[in-house]
Structure formats: C-alpha cells, structure tokens
Amino acid sequence: MQLVSEFLRNVSFCQDLNEAARSKLAELLISKKISAGAVIFREFDDSDCLYIVKSGRIIISKHVQDQVDIVLTRFHTGDFFGEMGLFDTSPRSATAQTETDSVLLRLDRKAFQQVFSDEPEIAARICYRLVTVFIERLRATNDQAREAIRWGLEATGFSPEPQRSPFGRRST
Amino acid sequence: MADPAKLELLNRSGDAGGFEIVQIDSLHAYSAYKPRRLPESDWEVTPQPKSADGTRQFVLRNLRQDSYVLLNAGEYFLWNYFDGRHSLEEIGRAFYVAFGAFDYLLIRQLLGKLYGCGLLESKRLLDFQLNRGAMRDSRWTTRLRWNWMKWCALSLRVPHADRVCSLIYQRGGFLLFHPFTFWLSAAAAVCALALALRFGQNASSFAYFLKARPWLISGVMLATLISASILHVLVHALACKAHGRRVRELGFFLLQGIVPTFYADVTDIFMSSRRARVIVDLAGPMVEVVLGSIAIVAAQAVSAGLGQALLFGVGLALWESALLNLYPFNFLEMDGYNILADLTAMPMLRQQALALIPHLPERLLNFKSLARAEWLQLAYLALCLTSVVIYVIVHIDALRALIHFS
Numbered sequence: 001m002q003l004v005s006e007f008l009r010n011v012s013f014c015q016d017l018n019e020a021a022r023s024k025l026a027e028l029l030i031s032k033k034i035s036a037g038a039v040i041f042r043e044f045d046d047s048d049c050l051y052i053v054k055s056g057r058i059i060i061s062k063h064v065q066d067q068v069d070i071v072l073t074r075f076h077t078g079d080f081f082g083e084m085g086l087f088d089t090s091p092r093s094a095t096a097q098t099e100t101d102s103v104l105l106r107l108d109r110k111a112f113q114q115v116f117s118d119e120p121e122i123a124a125r126i127c128y129r130l131v132t133v134f135i136e137r138l139r140a141t142n143d144q145a146r147e148a149i150r151w152g153l154e155a156t157g158f159s160p161e162p163q164r165s166p167f168g169r170r171s172t
Numbered sequence: 173m174a175d176p177a178k179l180e181l182l183n184r185s186g187d188a189g190g191f192e193i194v195q196i197d198s199l200h201a202y203s204a205y206k207p208r209r210l211p212e213s214d215w216e217v218t219p220q221p222k223s224a225d226g227t228r229q230f231v232l233r234n235l236r237q238d239s240y241v242l243l244n245a246g247e248y249f250l251w252n253y254f255d256g257r258h259s260l261e262e263i264g265r266a267f268y269v270a271f272g273a274f275d276y277l278l279i280r281q282l283l284g285k286l287y288g289c290g291l292l293e294s295k296r297l298l299d300f301q302l303n304r305g306a307m308r309d310s311r312w313t314t315r316l317r318w319n320w321m322k323w324c325a326l327s328l329r330v331p332h333a334d335r336v337c338s339l340i341y342q343r344g345g346f347l348l349f350h351p352f353t354f355w356l357s358a359a360a361a362v363c364a365l366a367l368a369l370r371f372g373q374n375a376s377s378f379a380y381f382l383k384a385r386p387w388l389i390s391g392v393m394l395a396t397l398i399s400a401s402i403l404h405v406l407v408h409a410l411a412c413k414a415h416g417r418r419v420r421e422l423g424f425f426l427l428q429g430i431v432p433t434f435y436a437d438v439t440d441i442f443m444s445s446r447r448a449r450v451i452v453d454l455a456g457p458m459v460e461v462v463l464g465s466i467a468i469v470a471a472q473a474v475s476a477g478l479g480q481a482l483l484f485g486v487g488l489a490l491w492e493s494a495l496l497n498l499y500p501f502n503f504l505e506m507d508g509y510n511i512l513a514d515l516t517a518m519p520m521l522r523q524q525a526l527a528l529i530p531h532l533p534e535r536l537l538n539f540k541s542l543a544r545a546e547w548l549q550l551a552y553l554a555l556c557l558t559s560v561v562i563y564v565i566v567h568i569d570a571l572r573a574l575i576h577f578s
Contacts, residue, residue, distance in 0.1 A: 037190060059193075061182045071180035071193065097182075097191070151177035154198035154280070167231070167242040167520070169442065170435040171408035171456055172427055172497075172506055 004029060004105065010078040011052055013129040021122045028111040032104045040096040040104070047085035047092045048109045053077055056102020062094045069095065072144065083130060086112050203264075207283060208256030208293045210236065215291060217248075218443045223517040225545040231442040231519075232291065238420060239289040240439050242519060246271060247282050254292065320429065327425035333409070333436075334419045340406070341413040348407060348455075349414045357462045364465035364487065367472050371484050374476075381481035389482065396486050397493060400463050401434050404456040404497075409436040411455035415448040417441050428504055446514055453510045457494040464490030501555035502563075516548060525549035525556075 004026040008014040014022055031054065034040065040051065043063055051058075053075050060081060061069035072094055075081050081096060086109055116123040178197045185191060209215070214236050220229045230248045232241045243251060249270060253263040260279055268274040286292045330336060337345075347353060371378070382389050409419045421437035441449050467487035471480045500508035505522060513521045528535065528549050535542060542550070 059182065064181070067184040069182040069184070071182050147177050148179065151179055151198045154177055167240050168437065168439040169510060169519075170421075170425070170427075170437050170505070171405060171452065171510065172433045172435050 004031070007054060008052075011080060012078075012133055013080065013083075013126050016125040016129055017122060021119070021125075024119065024122065025107075025115070025126075028115070029105040029107055032106055034098050034102050034104060036098050036100050036102075038098050040098065041082065041092050043093065043095045044091040047082070047088075047090060050080055050083045050086050050107045050112070051096070052080040052105040052107070054103040054105050056104075057099040058102060058104075059097050059099045060094050061097070073140065074099065080133075083133070085109060203259060203261035205260050206256050206258060207254040207260070207286075209251065209254045209286070210234070210291055210293060216443060217251075220442070220519070221446050221517040223545060224548050225543050227545075229517070229519070232289075233440070233443060234289050234291050237290045238418070240442065241285055241289045241291065243282075246278065247285075250279060250282055251286075254286075256293070324426060324429040327421075327423050327435075329421050329423035333422035337406075337409045337413050337419045337422065341410050345410045346414065348410060357458065357465070360465040360469060361461055364468040367468050368484075368487070371468070371471065377476075378481040378484055381478045382485055385478065389485065392482060393486065393489055396463075397489065400460050400490055400493065403463070404459045405434040405436040407459050408438060408452055408456040411452040412436070412438040412441050415441060415444050415452070417444055417448075427506075431504065442519070446517070449514045450511055453507045453514065456507050457497045460490040460494035460497070464488070464494065499559070501552065501559045503556045503560065512552075518545065518548065521549065521552055525552045529553070 005019070005022045008017070008022045008026060014025065017025065029052070034056075040058065041047075055077050058075040058079075058081060060072045060075065062072055064070050082092070084090070084093065086107070112123075115126070175197075178195050181194045181196065183192050183194050215232060215234055217230050217232045220231060222228050227245055229245070230243045230251075232243055232251065233239070234241075246267070249267060250263060253266065258266075260276070264274050264276065264279070283292065405422065409422055412419050417438070417440040419436060420439055421435070424432070424434050427433045427435070438452055441452050464487040467483045467490065471483035471487065474480050474483065497506050498508040498511070499506075500512040502509075503522070509522065513519050518524065524545075528546065535546065
C-alpha cells in the first residue's frame with residue numbers, strides 16, 4: 001500500500017494531496033494486470049470507474065466503421081482515464097485497450113463517492129485537479145478536431161496557404 | 173507547405189484483441205477524388221514557345237475571372253485529365269507512364285494553384301480560400317510578409333482600362349502601329365543621332381546654360397519624364413489592343429515594391445504569339461526614343477542658348493530612359509527583361525532565378541547536374557549582380573564629383 005501511495009505522487013489529480021490523503025486513496029484502489037491487446041472497456045459499456053496507469057501503455061479509440069477505429073490518444077505510466085465514469089452514468093464514450101502489458105489501478109465510483117462524503121477536503125482537491133485535466137483534454141480534442149478537418153480539406157486538394165498565381169505581365 | 177495532416181487508425185483483426193495501428197495522411201485520400209475543371213467555354217489555353225531547355229509551358233486563362241496561370245508540361249498533362257471522370261489514382265498512373273515518375277504532391281500543388289485561379293468546379297471551397305486570405309496571424313514573420321504583399325499591391329488604377337484603351341485605339345491610336353509611323357520614327361531617330369553627335373562638341377556650353385537654372389531644368393526634366401512615362405505605358409496598352417488582346421489594368425504602382433512607376437497589365441498578350449509580345453515590349457521604349465529624337469531635332473531649330481541646351485538635355489534624358497528600360501539585367505521586370513523572358517521562353521525567369529539563390533551552393537557543387545534552364549538563371553543572376561555593382565560604383569563616383577563640385 002505504501003508503494004501505491006508513493007506512486008500516486010506522480011498522478012496529476014493526486015498532486016495536491018498530502019501523504020495521509022494519498023494513503024487513504026491508495027486503500028481504495030484495486031490493482032489489475034492486463035496483457036497486451038486486451039480490451040479494458042468498450043465504447044457504450046457501463047461506466048463506473050476510473051483507471052490509473054501504473055505501468056504499460058493504453059490506447060483510447062473510437063469506432064468509425066466496420067473493424068476500424070480512430071485513435072484518440074494514448075496513456076502512459078502516471079496517466080489516468082475513464083474519469084467521466086466517476087461523475088455520470090452515461091455509457092463509455094470510447095474504447096480502452098492495452099497496447100503493451102500493463103498494470104492498472106481502478107477507482108470505483110462508489111469508493112470515490114465515499115471519499116466525497118467522508119473527506120470533502122480531499123475530494124475538493126481531487127476535483128480541482130480533475131477539472132484542470134479536463135480542460136487540457138478538451139483543448140487536445142479541439143486540436144484533434146481541427147486536424148481531422150485539415151485532413152478532409154487537404155484530401156480535396158485544398159491548400160491552407162492562399163495561393164495567388166504570381167503569373168502576369170505589367171509593362172512599365 | 174505544412175506536412176500533410178495524418179489520421180491514426182486502429183484496425184481490428186478477426187482475432188479477439190488483435191489490432192494494428194495504421195497512419196494515413198491526407199495524400200492517400202486523393203486516389204478516389206475526381207477533379208473537374210470549368211466547362212471549356214470558360215477557359216482558354218495557349219502553348220508558349222519551347223524554352224531554352226526544350227520544355228514547353230502553357231498559359232491558362234480563366235475567362236470567368238480573367239485570371240491566368242502558368243503550367244509546365246507535367247501540369248498541363250494533369251489539367252487535361254481533370255475532366256471529372258478520371259480519379260487521381262488513374263491520373264497518377266497515366267502520368268507515371270508518360271513521365272516515368274509521379275508524386276502526389278505535384279497534384280496537390282497544382283490543385284491549389286487551380287483553385288486559387290477558380291479553374292476548378294468548387295465554388296464553396298474557393299470562397300473559403302479567399303476568405304482565409306483575410307485572416308490575421310500573430311506571428312511577426314507572417315505579418316511582415318502580409319504587410320509586404322499589401323505594400324506591393326498598392327496601386328492606382330484607371331477604371332475600365334480596356335474600354336478606355338479600345339476607344340483611344342479606334343480614334344487614332346491605330347496610326348501608331350502603321351508601317352509609315354515606324355519608318356518616320358526611324359528616320360527621326362537617325363537624324364537625331366547625327367545631330368546629337370554634332371551637338372556633342374558644344375557639351376560644355378550646354379552644361380553652362382543648364383547649371384545656370386538648376387530648378388527650372390530639374391522641373392522641366394521631371395515633367396517631361398513623367399509625361400513620357402504615361403505615354404510609354406499607354407503605347408504598351410495600345411500595342412496590346414493592336415493584337416486584339418485585352419488590357420487588364422492601367423495605373424500606377426510600386427514595381428517590385430520599390431520603384432514607383434506607371435504600368436499597363438498586358439498579361440493577355442500571352443494568349444498571342446511571341447512576336448506580338450516582343451512588339452508590345454518594344455512599343456513602350458519607342459515613345460522615349462521618338463520623343464527624345466523630336467527634342468534633339470527641335471534643338472537644332474532654335475537659336476543657341478538655354479532653349480537649345482534644355483531641348484538637347486531633355487532629348488538625351490529620354491534616350492537614356494529608353495536604354496535603362498531596355499536593359500534586362502537589373503533585377504527589375506522592365507521592358508528589356510520582358511523581351512529577354514520572351515526570347516528565352518522563360519516567362520518566370522526572374523522568379524526562378526531568385527528561387528535558385530538558397531540552393532545555389534548545393535547546385536554549384538553539383539554543377540554537372542545543372543539543367544540548361546538553370547544555367548540561364550545563373551547567368552541572369554550573375555549579370556544582374558554585376559550590373560547593380562557597376563551602377564552603384566558609377567553613382568558613388570558621380571556623387572563624390574557632385575560633393576566636390578558644390
């Protein structure tokens with residue numbers, strides 16, 4: 001448990017927590033080993049927990065058509081994902097799959113809600129950090145949307161540089 | 173141009189959990205795209221004479237927008253396939269068979285160029301592209317470039333230039349292009365040359381008269397040169413009309429963003445022959461030659477004194493102006509340069525030569541691989557540089573002499 005508590009130092013949403021708070025949170029986490037290629041959750045699955053990557057690499061994707069997904073992002077050691085599941089009961093918005101052998105720490109919604117009622121100060125600190133992460137991810141999503149639009153425009157032959165034909169003759 | 177946008181896809185295999193990650197950039201999406209050019213009634217194309225390296229270029233004109241684009245042989249080949257029936261994959265294959273190599277970037281650049289000139293059927297995209305031109309970028313380099321472009325684009329234009337020129341041409345302008353006018357001008361020039369040689373012996377007395385009234389002389393010279401310059405561009409425009417082509421603009425602008433000057437946009441002459449282009453180029457400087465000749469002949473008719481010196485000085489200044497205009501190697505696109513570009517069939521000689529500069533060390537190290545056109549560009553650069561250096565040296569000496577004199 002001590003090791004997990006130490007590890008949480010590097011997890012962004014735990015950075016404002018003191019040693020005691022981290023220990024309390026560590027007690028609520030469930031460790032899970034997953035081999036490469038395994039699906040952690042699929043898009044539209046029930047959503048009821050958050051995962052912290054203790055080791056390995058996770059790929060988050062969204063289904064496009066048939067067997068093809070678009071890769072949204074990757075998570076590495078110290079990152080966390082599935083945080084929407086802590087706050088609402090909507091189905092998962094994307095699929096999470098391990099790209100390499102990984103170890104995850106799971107925080108269930110119920111346990112998180114328990115923290116809210118028992119330790120409101122800890123919960124507030126976690127929430128504040130989570131909001132900053134949400135903002136970062138929203139920005140990344142905006143960048144990704146822009147990139148997808150650029151892709152589409154370029155695919156039609158559109159050039160983002162306004163191209164003026166330099167050809168002409170002005171006799172002086 | 174920025175790197176192509178990339179999408180990262182996760183492709184699931186049939187096995188549980190198995191997948192592969194594939195990156196595709198936007199160039200891949202071209203394969204199924206079928207570009208469609210405007211209907212044939214909305215454009216015209218004119219092949220240009222073969223250039224020094226044996227290649228031929230083509231000038232494509234959008235009749236809807238009155239815009240022009242220069243295509244090389246490869247681009248023209250692609251243009252012929254942009255009929256809305258051939259996918260880019262098919263076009264790429266045909267290009268490979270014809271030219272032995274193919275790069276999708278070539279198509280991307282050409283599509284950008286054609287969209288820019290409105291030659292492809294895609295109005296909405298074109299509108300977007302034009303609007304983007306007004307976007308403001310915070311990077312200072314982009315802002316600087318933008319401001320420089322705006323500065324270079326500053327101009328005063330005569331409204332309905334083509335209609336004005338047509339009227340002038342019909343109401344007597346055509347006489348300027350009659351063979352009789354040409355022979356009369358040639359005779360005047362020969363007479364003036366003989367007289368100028370004779371007047372040369374009186375140079376010191378002319379200089380004495382001219383120095384006595386510097387403000388008057390400067391004013392008269394300036395007014396004459398400005399008037400001649402206006403007539404010069406008008407005659408360019410009339411020569412263009414004489415060949416049945418359109419005058420796009422007539423006005424005043426900063427040549428290459430530096431030299432304030434009058435201009436006539438005669439791009440439409442590219443839809444005519446090379447001979448027609450050279451005649452249009454020569455027609456302008458002929459104004460200075462003829463006016464200069466008239467001034468020198470008139471100097472003979474007046475009695476010795478300030479009037480004679482002034483007329484002789486004006487004549488010489490006009491001749492010098494014609495010579496400067498006809499000199500091609502000064503980095504400026506004046507008439508001499510245009511004649512050179514026409515004779516070598518390299519209408520973008522200056523731009524290509526300037527674009528060569530950043531690659532010069534690398535190209536000179538492998539000079540054996542230099543194409544004939546690149547040798548010409550190098551020669552153009554070298555002659556321009558030498559001319560500018562000589563011009564500066566001569567004028568520094570003149571400046572010193574002036575300081576010493578004062």
